[in-house]
Amino acid sequence: MTASSLDTVAGCAAALRAGTVSARELLAASRDALQATDSRIGAFLARTDDLAEQQAAEADRRLRESPHDASPLCGVPVAIKDVICLEGVETTAGSRILAGFRPPYTATALQRLLAAGAVVVGKTNCDEFAMGSSTENSAFRPVNNPWDIERVPGGSSGGSAAAVAASVVPYSLGSDTGGSIRQPASLTGVVGFKPTYGRVSRYGLIAFASSLDQIGPFAHTVEDIALVYSVIAGHDPRDSTSAPEPLEDALSGLGDGVAGMRLGVPREYFVAGLEDGVRRGVEDAMKVLEGLGARLEEVSLPSTDAALSTYYIVAPAECSSNLARFDGIRHGLREGGESVLQMYLRTRDTGFGAEVKRRVMLGTYALSSGYYDAYYRKAQRVRTVIAEEFARVFEQVDALVCPTSPTVAFRLGAREDPLSMYLCDALTIPVNLAGLPGISVPCGMVDGLPVGLQVIAPRFADARALRVAHAYQQATDWHSLRSPLARLAA
Amino acid sequence: MTLSADDIAHVAMLARLGLSEDERQRLGAQLDAILEHISRLDKVDTSQVAETAHVGGLVNVWREDEPEPSQSVDAALGNAPDHDGTYFRVGAIQ
Numbered sequence: 176m177t178a179s180s181l182d183t184v185a186g187c188a189a190a191l192r193a194g195t196v197s198a199r200e201l202l203a204a205s206r207d208a209l210q211a212t213d214s215r216i217g218a219f220l221a222r223t224d225d226l227a228e229q230q231a232a233e234a235d236r237r238l239r240e241s242p243h244d245a246s247p248l249c250g251v252p253v254a255i256k257d258v259i260c261l262e263g264v265e266t267t268a269g270s271r272i273l274a275g276f277r278p279p280y281t282a283t284a285l286q287r288l289l290a291a292g293a294v295v296v297g298k299t300n301c302d303e304f305a306m307g308s309s310t311e312n313s314a315f316r317p318v319n320n321p322w323d324i325e326r327v328p329g330g331s332s333g334g335s336a337a338a339v340a341a342s343v344v345p346y347s348l349g350s351d352t353g354g355s356i357r358q359p360a361s362l363t364g365v366v367g368f369k370p371t372y373g374r375v376s377r378y379g380l381i382a383f384a385s386s387l388d389q390i391g392p393f394a395h396t397v398e399d400i401a402l403v404y405s406v407i408a409g410h411d412p413r414d415s416t417s418a419p420e421p422l423e424d425a426l427s428g429l430g431d432g433v434a435g436m437r438l439g440v441p442r443e444y445f446v447a448g449l450e451d452g453v454r455r456g457v458e459d460a461m462k463v464l465e466g467l468g469a470r471l472e473e474v475s476l477p478s479t480d481a482a483l484s485t486y487y488i489v490a491p492a493e494c495s496s497n498l499a500r501f502d503g504i505r506h507g508l509r510e511g512g513e514s515v516l517q518m519y520l521r522t523r524d525t526g527f528g529a530e531v532k533r534r535v536m537l538g539t540y541a542l543s544s545g546y547y548d549a550y551y552r553k554a555q556r557v558r559t560v561i562a563e564e565f566a567r568v569f570e571q572v573d574a575l576v577c578p579t580s581p582t583v584a585f586r587l588g589a590r591e592d593p594l595s596m597y598l599c600d601a602l603t604i605p606v607n608l609a610g611l612p613g614i615s616v617p618c619g620m621v622d623g624l625p626v627g628l629q630v631i632a633p634r635f636a637d638a639r640a641l642r643v644a645h646a647y648q649q650a651t652d653w654h655s656l657r658s659p660l661a662r663l664a665a
Numbered sequence: 666m667t668l669s670a671d672d673i674a675h676v677a678m679l680a681r682l683g684l685s686e687d688e689r690q691r692l693g694a695q696l697d698a699i700l701e702h703i704s705r706l707d708k709v710d711t712s713q714v715a716e717t718a719h720v721g722g723l724v725n726v727w728r729e730d731e732p733e734p735s736q737s738v739d740a741a742l743g744n745a746p747d748h749d750g751t752y753f754r755v756g757a758i759q
Contacts, residue, residue: 279740373721386719414697415726417758449728484703504753514759520683532682537693539680555716556710562717593695610720
């Protein structure tokens with residue numbers, strides 16, 4: 176099955192303006208698709224039917240009254256990862272400790288979508304507090320991959336990826352701390368983009384690791400990704416880590432192609448553990464880019480091997496500190512006890528799942544007296560080394576191309592050992608540590624399962640990453656394939 | 666690096682995590698394996714580099730001290746498991 180015009184943002188925007196469909200009809204179609212598929216996928220934790228009705232009616236009014244002023248996102252359905260706050264709508268981060276939490280405010284990135292006229296269909300399932308690479312760590316239910324429901328969709332934004340892969344919505348928002356947008360995009364055959372750290376406000380994003388977290392979109396095409404990115408990106412005074420640098424126009428140069436560009440191929444990303452089918456898919460994609468006039472050259476990022484270890488100090492350290500706020504006092508679950516201390520211990524024991532506890536323990540240990548220098552300070556220094564290696568390579572090449580995930584989607588339950596799960600993100604984590612933009616685009620199929628190509632650009636060269644990925648999509652058809660579950664949704 | 670039962674108990678208390686005996690044992694073994702993997706950091710020479718806390722290098726982001734509307738007390742208390750008037754309510758501190 177291939178794409179229908181209504182499962183892309185650009186297609187919806189054109190049809191809405193041509194008057195061949197209304198926002199209310201797009202919403203109804205999205206709900207029907209959800210109804211037809213989600214018992215088998217589990218992409219959604221909550222539907223926002225009443226809110227969506229109002230938003231769709233308002234979008235139709237705007238499109239009727241001033242179609243040319245309306246954003247391309249006006250009237251187009253979207254799904255939002257459940258770590259992104261929406262005022263008054265239950266937001267759980269996939270955790271029992273936040274069951275019933277209704278945020279008193281809306282995240283800036285989502286507020287910008289709402290201002291553009293987006294129609295929010297629901298909140299999507301994810302690994303608890305975005306910690307995981309398979310969405311099996313959701314406290315509520317795992318997510319199944321629309322290409323093969325016995326396999327995982329990747330994680331942690333597995334619900335947002337699967338909702339697009341099943342054509343329930345044309346786009347969605349996720350968050351990426353170590354690969355949580357790009358890896359599930361790769362495993363579900365959609366496009367996923369993690370912008371430069373600081374480009375999209377983190378205000379209202381439930382924090383996992385604040386120096387690494389970044390919100391970004393999923394869609395079928397890079398064009399759609401650029402449309403959504405242009406709306407959500409930009410400085411926000413409510414996030415002090417948000418970047419004050421002027422925002423480049425990601426749309427005007429999107430079609431400029433890759434002729435004459437120098438693309439680096441980091442040799443450390445093609446090592447043991449990389450499946451043959453993934454290697455072939457990515458190598459074929461490089462030939463396509465070469466055919467479009469790009470010059471490919473091998474480069475080296477020698478400390479790639481240390482990135483995973485660095486991440487598994489820095490991210491758990493920040494998580495142990497961020498998750499200290501879940502104390503049974505201000506929001507969410509409280510398990511009673513004889514004293515406040517007993518209440519803390521019982522609330523956090525009951526409310527957190529196994530992976531969250533593991534990372535809180537690891538992070539607390541790495542920050543504890545006597546171990547801080549050996550672990551946390553050392554990891555922060557290696558982080559500098561990793562970022563400097565990228566900076567050096569970018570003096571030589573314009574962007575990097577490599578696999579997103581070393582493997583295609585694996586079976587549910589196949590990676591019970593935590594370390595084997597952590598290795599899923601070996602090729603995406605370095606990008607977060609250096610704060611770079613990275614995008615994954617579908618570039619092949621192995622036994623019915625999608626493969627992803629990752630494009631990495633220098634900080635604030637988000638438009639360049641999009642331009643390379645778009646050029647690739649213009650020359651290939653992988654992004655037009657649809658999953659078997661999307662057929663049910665149609 | 667091997668974590669003793671006492672280490673695990675100490676860290677769990679620092680993190681305010683009540684863990685079952687089973688969980689403590691399982692976590693001990695898993696953390697050992699993860700720390701073993703992490704030890705490869707020692708191979709990277711970091712004698713000449715500073716730490717990165719924030720990739721953008723931003724420090725001390727200030728704004729003008731101008732009053733703005735903020736959340737109401739009701740909104741702030743709206744998700745509290747227990748409250749008393751305009752206060753969060755907790756059990757006795759012992």
